[in-house]
Amino acid sequence: MLKDFRVALAALLLGGCGGRAAPSTALTSGVQVKIPGCAYAFSTPDQTTAPLDDDGFVGKMPAPLAQHLSWVGDPTTTMTITWETDFDTTSTMVQLGATASYGQKAPGFSFAYPTDLSGTDPPSVRVHQVHLCGLQPGTTYHYAVQTGATLGADATFATAPAAPETARILVAGDSRGNTATWGQVLAAGAGETPDFAFFTGDANDLGTIQDEWNAWFAAGSGILPHLPLMLAMGNHEINARHYYSQFPLPQNQQWYDFDYGDIHFVVLNDTPLDPLVITGAEASFLDQSLGATAKTWKIVVHHKPPYTSSLGHPPEASLQAAWSPIYEKHHVDFVMNGHAHAYERSHSIVAGQVVADGAGPVYVVEGGGGADPYDVSPQAFTAFAQKTFGYVLLDLSGRTLKLTAKALDGSVIDSYSRTK
Secondary structure: OHHHHHHHHHHHHHHHHHOOOOOOOOEEOOOEEEOOOOOOEEEOOOOEEOOEEOOOOOOOOOOOEEEEEEOOOOOOOOEEEEEEEEOOOOOOEEEEEOOOOOOEEEEOEEEEEOOOOOOOOOOOEEEEEEEEOOOOOOOEEEEEEEEOOEEOOOEEEEOOOOOOOEEEEEEEOOOOOOHHHHHHHHHHHHOOOOOEEEEOOOOOOOOOOHHHHHHHHHHOOOOOOOOOEEEOOOHHHOOOHHHHHHOOOOOOOOOEEEEEOOEEEEEOOOOOOOHHHOOOHHHHHHHHHHHHOOOOEEEEEOOOOOOOOEOOOOOOHHHHHHOHHHHHHOOOOEEEEOOOOOEEEEOOEEOOEEOOOOOOOEEEEEOOOOOOOOOEOOOOOEEEEEOOOEEEEEEEEOOEEEEEEEEOOOOEEEEEEEEO
C-alpha cells in the first residue's frame, strides 16, 4: 500500500492533476508534423521541444494567451489558430462552427521553447497550433479555444472568397516595443475592416525578449484572434526561435508566397542567418515564384527598403542589386517594406531611375507602428514621404489596386492607384 501511494504521489507531482509524466524538455532541431486533412505539413522550429498531440492535460496556467490567426495553407480553405500557455498544459483543442454553438472539434499539437537568448534555460512557453483545413471559401466561422473542459471566448474569422474581386489589406510595421502606439495603430487599421493584415517586421527591440512579445500580443488581444496576420522577418527579430515558434507561416517561414484573390504575394527575409541566401536561394525562389504566377497583381513584402529617403536608415543598395532586377523583370507592382520609421512612396523605378508611372515597381515604406519616427529627406525617386505614425490600406477592386496611407488619427496623408 505504501509503495502504491508513493508511486501515485510521484506521478501527481510530475504531471499535475492528470497524473501523467511531465513533458520532455529536450530540444530538437525541428520536427515535421503531418496534419490530417491538410495538403501541407508543418515543421516545428529549431531549439523547440518535440511536438505533442492534444491529450487534454491542463497545467497551472492554462488560459490561452497571444491568441492569433495566420495562414500556412490556402487562404480560401484553411486557417491556423495559435495561442500560448504554461509549459505543462498540453490540451490543444478548438471548437468550431457556423455559430457560437459550434458543433465541431479540431485537435492540434503543441511544442515549447526556452525564452533566454542562448536557449540554455528550460523551455517555458508552450505554443499551441490548430490547423483547420477543408473549410468553405468566403465563409465566416465561430471558434473557441478549449483547454481541458474550459471553453474560451468566442471569436470569428473569415476564409478568403474563392475568387474575390475586392479585398482590403492592412499594412503596418516597426512597433519596436512601443506597445501603446502599436495597439492604437492596430485598432485604427482594424477599424477599416480589412480582410487580413501584413506586418513589415521589427515588433520588438529584440526578438528574444519574451516580455516584449507578451506585451505586443496583449496590445492586439482584441483584434488578433479575428484578423489573420502575415509577417516579414525584421532585423530586430534576429531569426529568433521566439519569432518562428509564435508565427506559423507558409513553406519555410523565412520566405514564402501565397495568393489572395487576384494578388500574388511573395514575402522575403532580408536578414537571414546566412547572407549568401539573399543572392542564392531567396533570389531563385523570388524569380520562380513571380514567374510562375498568373495573377494580375504582384506584391513583394520584406523589411529593409531598397529605396528610402529616411535619415535613420539609408537605402539598401545590396537589395537593389540582388532583388530589384527580378522585381522589374516580372513587373512587380508594389514592394512593401518597414525599417525606416516613417511612411514613404517612391515613383516607379527601373534600374535605379524614375520611369513613367506604372512602368516599374513602386517602393512603399510603412514603418509607423510605434518606433521613434525618423526624419525624411525626399530624393529624386521620392513621390511622397512623411514622418508619422500610421498604417496603409491596399484596396483591390476589379482591375484597380489602390493604396491609401493614413496617420494615426485616420486622416489620409497619401493615396495612389494603378489600373490594368
